[in-house]
Amino acid sequence: MRRHWGLYLFPIPALALYLAFFVLPAAQGLQYAITDWDGFSPSYNQVGAGNFARIVTNDDQFANALRNNLTFLLAVVSGQTVLALGLAVLLAARTRGSTVLRALFFLPTVLSSISVAFVWRFVYDPNLGLLHSLGVPGRFLGDEDTAILWVAVAQIWFHAGQMMVLFIAGLHQIPAELHEAAHVDGAGRWQRFRFVTWPMLAPATALVVAYTTIQSFKAFDLILGLAGNPPRSSLDILSTRIYTTFTNSQLGYAAAESVVFMLAIGVVTWLQNRAARIGAGR
Amino acid sequence: MTRRALLAVYALLIVVPLMVVLFGSLKTTPDLFASPFGPPTAPTLGNYRVILGDAGLLRVFGNSALVVIVSVPATLALASLVGYAVARLPRWPSRILFGVFAAGLAVPAQAMMIPQYVQFDRLGLRDSLLGLMLINVVVTLPVAVFILSGFMRTLPRELFEAAALDGAGPWAAYRRVAVPLSLPSLAATAIFLLVMHWNDLLYPLLFIDDPAKRTLPLALLDFSGEYLTDYPLLFTGVVIASVPMVLLYAFLQRWFVAGITAGAVKG
Numbered sequence: 001m002r003r004h005w006g007l008y009l010f011p012i013p014a015l016a017l018y019l020a021f022f023v024l025p026a027a028q029g030l031q032y033a034i035t036d037w038d039g040f041s042p043s044y045n046q047v048g049a050g051n052f053a054r055i056v057t058n059d060d061q062f063a064n065a066l067r068n069n070l071t072f073l074l075a076v077v078s079g080q081t082v083l084a085l086g087l088a089v090l091l092a093a094r095t096r097g098s099t100v101l102r103a104l105f106f107l108p109t110v111l112s113s114i115s116v117a118f119v120w121r122f123v124y125d126p127n128l129g130l131l132h133s134l135g136v137p138g139r140f141l142g143d144e145d146t147a148i149l150w151v152a153v154a155q156i157w158f159h160a161g162q163m164m165v166l167f168i169a170g171l172h173q174i175p176a177e178l179h180e181a182a183h184v185d186g187a188g189r190w191q192r193f194r195f196v197t198w199p200m201l202a203p204a205t206a207l208v209v210a211y212t213t214i215q216s217f218k219a220f221d222l223i224l225g226l227a228g229n230p231p232r233s234s235l236d237i238l239s240t241r242i243y244t245t246f247t248n249s250q251l252g253y254a255a256a257e258s259v260v261f262m263l264a265i266g267v268v269t270w271l272q273n274r275a276a277r278i279g280a281g282r
Numbered sequence: 283m284t285r286r287a288l289l290a291v292y293a294l295l296i297v298v299p300l301m302v303v304l305f306g307s308l309k310t311t312p313d314l315f316a317s318p319f320g321p322p323t324a325p326t327l328g329n330y331r332v333i334l335g336d337a338g339l340l341r342v343f344g345n346s347a348l349v350v351i352v353s354v355p356a357t358l359a360l361a362s363l364v365g366y367a368v369a370r371l372p373r374w375p376s377r378i379l380f381g382v383f384a385a386g387l388a389v390p391a392q393a394m395m396i397p398q399y400v401q402f403d404r405l406g407l408r409d410s411l412l413g414l415m416l417i418n419v420v421v422t423l424p425v426a427v428f429i430l431s432g433f434m435r436t437l438p439r440e441l442f443e444a445a446a447l448d449g450a451g452p453w454a455a456y457r458r459v460a461v462p463l464s465l466p467s468l469a470a471t472a473i474f475l476l477v478m479h480w481n482d483l484l485y486p487l488l489f490i491d492d493p494a495k496r497t498l499p500l501a502l503l504d505f506s507g508e509y510l511t512d513y514p515l516l517f518t519g520v521v522i523a524s525v526p527m528v529l530l531y532a533f534l535q536r537w538f539v540a541g542i543t544a545g546a547v548k549g
Contacts, residue, residue, distance in 0.1 A: 004370070004446070004451070004452045006451060006452045006453065007366075007367055007370050007371055007452045008367070008371070008375070010363040010364065010366055010367040010452070010456070011363060011364040011367045011368075011379055013360055013363065014360035014361060014363060014364045014383075014423055014427070015364075015379075015382070017360070017416075017419065017420055017423065018382075018383065018386070018420065018423055018424075021398065021401070021416065021417070021420040022386055022389075022394065022420050022421070022423070022424075024401070025394055025397035025398045025400075025401055026389065026393075026394060026397070028397040028400070028401070029393065029394065029396060029397040032396065032397060032400075039399075039400070086288075087289075087292065090285050090288060090289055091289070101289055101293060103535055104293055104296055104297070105292065105293075105296060106538070106539060107296065107300075107528070107531065108296065109477075109542055110477055110524075110527045110528065110530075110531045110538060110542075111481070111524050111527065111528075112480070112481035112483070112498070112499050112502075112523055112524070112527075113481065113483065113499075114481075114483055114499045114502045114503055114523075115502065115520040115523055115524050118303075118502070118506065118516045118517070118519075118520050119299045119300070119302075119303055119520065120299075121506075121516075122299075122302065122303070122306075122318075122513055122516075122517075123299055125511070125513075128314070128315065128318050128513070129318075130298070130299065130302065130318075130319065133318060133319065157295065157296075157299075161296075162542060162543070162546060163546075165539055165543050166543060166546060169543070207546070211546045214390070217390060217392075218390055218391070218392065220392065220483075220484060221483040221484065221499070224483070224487075224503060225502075225503065225506065228506070228507070229503070229507070238392075239390075239392040242392055242396075243392070243395075246395075246396055246399075251396060251400070254396050255396050255397070258392065258393040258394075258395075258396060259393075261390070261392060261393055262389070262390075262393045265388075265390065266388075269388075
């Protein structure tokens with residue numbers, strides 16, 4: 001085929017914006033992370049690795065946010081994956097009813113996280129709330145030890161339908177012959193799920209787990225909407241912690257926290273990839 | 283039977299909170315205290331009047347609409363040009379181009395927001411709707427490029443070769459071959475972007491100081507500070523912010539699912 005040099009012009013507008021407002025700030029973020037800049041003073045000092053040293057060794061609030069974030073991550077990933085898979089299995093067959101229910105279960109995904117937060121704030125309200133009226137004991141978001149888990153429930157309600165759709169797509173890719181063969185071999189329902197469906201769903205599961213992880217690191221809006229701004233320490237996660245540090249005029253330190261945040265996401269994602277590979281026997 | 287029972291329970295878990303919100307928006311605060319969950323005994327539009335009037339939500343609604351009307355098509359246009367180049371460039375330039383954008387998928391907004399704040403402030407683009415449009419475009423470019431190049435790469439190369447034989451340059455082939463054929467994926471991406479841009483809170487929260495330039499999610503967050511537990515008003519805000527998306531979803535369900543799911547396939 002003739003070479004069309006003109007093709008190289010097509011990505012230029014997008015590349016220009018991307019380099020200027022995405023790549024450049026990313027690089028600048030690394031620069032700020034080694035300063036004590038407050039964000040508005042004309043001058044600031046280079047502190048080298050000082051910010052990082054403080055984050056790692058001597059920052060209880062950051063450690064607390066990291067712990068909350070990991071608890072939240074584990075709760076959302078396990079709860080949402082199991083729920084979404086269950087719903088997908090129940091709704092995989094295309095009947096009239098299943099189409100309607102799929103649409104309904106997906107619906108929360110199109111709402112804004114702040115709207116979802118308000119819905120759940122009412123559910124958890126200790127005086128008026130839905131759970132309180134149903135006689136469920138507990139202070140929910142007011143309970144220091146479990147507050148973050150109640151947010152996890154809201155997050156699962158928000159996105160389980162989206163993950164269900166990914167699982168349904170995965171289920172539809174499993175050749176029907178496999179089930180038939182297992183059936184002929186005398187495998188029961190559970191055995192067919194365990195030895196046919198579940199292994200064949202490995203790619204979909206890896207995708208759901210990876211995406212749920214990213215989503216739970218980004219749960220910022222939901223927390224602010226449920227907990228207020230700044231959130232109390234029992235609800236603080238990494239994204240809200242960075243924001244709070246930043247709004248407290250510690251821009252350099254917040255930038256350093258962002259770098260650690262990125263690393264944390266990187267490590268968790270890498271561990272997941274490894275786990276998925278080991279799970280797939282590679 | 284158990285299958286039905288399980289599905290019914292989950293359906294209730296979705297429907298009940300949403301009904302409570304809708305009903306609550308039609309109640310006065312004393313009514314809500316008297317009966318928090320049932321349908322309103324004396325439905326009133328008073329909350330809507332308060333919010334759209336005093337609280338200026340109509341203006342806020344307009345801001346949100348303006349932002350998405352500009353930023354969604356702009357993102358689509360830019361990303362589809364990249365997707366087209368990815369599909370047609372020789373192997374290595376194509377891989378590099380794709381890789382540059384795909385790398386951006388791994389970077390969450392919270393990791394970038396601080397330097398972006400400084401940058402937009404210096405350029406005088408902070409506290410402006412134009413700045414919001416621009417940042418929306420920039421942060422969603424990677425995922426839009428990802429979805430659209432994925433699709434454009436599946437278009438048969440012969441189509442472009444045929445267009446070239448007919449004397450069409452790259453631009454004509456983009457307009458007459460690539461865009462029309464990729465309409466389904468453009469539509470799905472548009473919806474994905476629409477949901478993202480319409481619902482975004484982070485950047486308005488960072489960038490906007492002037493109350494007159496707030497978007498819906500930001501106004502809702504501010505409400506929750508002002509009215510704290512005035513649930514009827516909060517619920518009304520939720521209804522107003524959600525109705526456009528829910529209505530669109532009702533009509534364009536297939537595209538919503540396709541778009542948001544394609545957005546999820548980014549890892």
